[in-house]
Amino acid sequence: MTDSARWTRVDDGRFQVDLLTADYRRHAFTRHSHSTFAIGVVVCGAEQFHYRGALHRAGVGSLAILEPGEPHDGQAADPSGWAYRVFYPPADLLFEGFAAPAHFADAVVHDPHTVHLIRSAHEALTSGTDTFAAHSKLTWALASVVRRHGSHAPSGMPALPAQDAAAGRKVTEIRDRLMADLRSAPNLRELADGVELSPFHMLRVFRAATGFPPHAWLVLERVCRARHLLAAGHTPAEVAGAVGFADQAHLTRWFKRVTGVTPAAFRNSVQDPVRTVA
Structure with missing residues (x-):
């Protein structure tokens, strides 16, 4: 099968x-x-x-x-x-x-x-x-x-240590920089310099916070954005360039690895959302 x-x-x-x-x-x-x-x-x-x-x-x-x-x-x-x-x-x-x-x-x-x-x-x-x-x-x-x-976190949780809060702000800055233009990612040195960290330290801080190194996180964000564009009716060929993949084949390879289906199959599935009456 x-x-x-x-x-x-x-x-x-x-x-x-x-x-x-x-x-x-x-x-x-x-x-x-x-x-x-x-x-x-x-x-x-x-x-x-x-x-x-x-x-x-x-x-x-x-x-x-x-x-x-x-x-x-x-x-x-x-x-x-x-x-x-x-x-x-x-x-x-x-x-x-x-x-x-x-x-x-x-x-x-x-x-x-x-x-x-x-x-x-x-x-x-x-x-x-x-x-x-x-x-x-x-x-x-x-x-x-x-x-x-589900369980609820206890109230009055202690505040994050100052160094953790600072690292969190840097991770947010890195994510914002990557999201600013999915089609054109900065190089590693530029990304690290932007948050005043060494490349190694920047990679370590980002991975600790998100579970992914910046380059992998960016690919997943591109797939996420591709899903929205495909659902809006754009073709896989249009979407590939719009979100920063090299070509349609590159988009298809990553899209299927993350979603389990090809971009075309996803687009066809969600073109007409089922509308419910609330």
Whole structure:
């Protein structure tokens, strides 16, 4: 059997959420992170992934919860591969109706009740048959994830040490400099000089804060921007140059490694978002 994957974008007028329906045998995701949460259930086989310094295995019925900005990869845990359904909700949608955001300590949990809600909502949204009911299911499913598996950080957390705060500001400056023009990245020396660090120190500080060296972080940002442009109707050829890839083949190679599908397949999947009635 061959790999297959399909993205769906749902828009309720306030939030957009992407959904992935995939069945993989040989595909392996490169190490990457998301700007949103990733909440998925395995429906066949088993997946394994590195996350927060450990190797995790998610089999049938498992609920995986990955937080934004956390580097991870993903591949089959055995030759039979795995199939799963994944939501990528922004934090504002996931925590809508809650007093404060929550933290998810466990990457993989076993919770048949929430797994059922997530899978049911995903199937309802991707089928597009009753969007009002599907949106209601999504609301219940995400609320169950937060209520049953989220924990709130204690109040009165100590402030970061001065050196950590200073490093955080430098990382923000580096990110802003890279994002200023995705098509033209500065060289390493220019980037380091801009924050008054040596190249080695700059690399170390940036990687400690983001989980990636600047060049890898920039590639992932280019893929993220490409997703938005493709969803807006731009062609892969147009997008490749607009976000800084050398050519369409370069975009396709990285896009598939991060999203599991080609740019053209993603564009075709999300051109007509499923609109729900809230």
